[in-house]
Amino acid sequence: MKLSAILASKGSNVVTIDPTASLRELLLELTRHNVGALVVSTDGNSISGIVSERDLVHAFASHPDPYSLAVSEIMTSEVFVAPLEAHVDELMQIMTDRRFRHVPVTDDAGSLLGIVSIGDIVKSRLGELESEREALMGYITHGG
Ligand code: AMP
Secondary structure: OEHHHHHHHHOOOOOEEOOOOEHHHHHHHHHHHOOOEEEEOOOOOOOOEEEEHHHHHHHHHHOOOHHHOEHHHHOEOOOOOEOOOOEHHHHHHHHHHHOOOEEEEEOOOOOEEEEEEHHHHHHHHHHHHHHHHHHHHHHHHHOO
């Protein structure tokens, strides 16, 4: 299965935040949208970075005054992105190896088309496994 199939069912909405936003704004946005990471962007389309709950935890654990920090100071700037044609299996492996749970999907120009989380991938894999199980049960019961 390709990422395009996941985006076709979950939609292309990506919550972004400006790099100059404060950590308080970041906390409010993560809570308001009930997500674990936001793409950092100045225009809602190009990618400056990504910031997740884990970055917030690190900031609060290590900085004496975390509320004085801006999102740009805690985000990851080198963002791993994938095209619509990327395969879910391939991405699952990369996310496991590199220990991140979010991958923005972009076009050739680097514009945002959506975001895929490890939760979306687990959901799509479970759907696939269920279809395979039903096909096998049909084959066993009716002989194909
Ligand atoms: P996550 O598991 O997505 O909460 O993120 C764990 C760490 O990886 C955090 O420091 C994130 O900023 C970073 N991160 C998350 N997604 C990506 C990505 N697609 N590319 C690079 N770093 C990422």
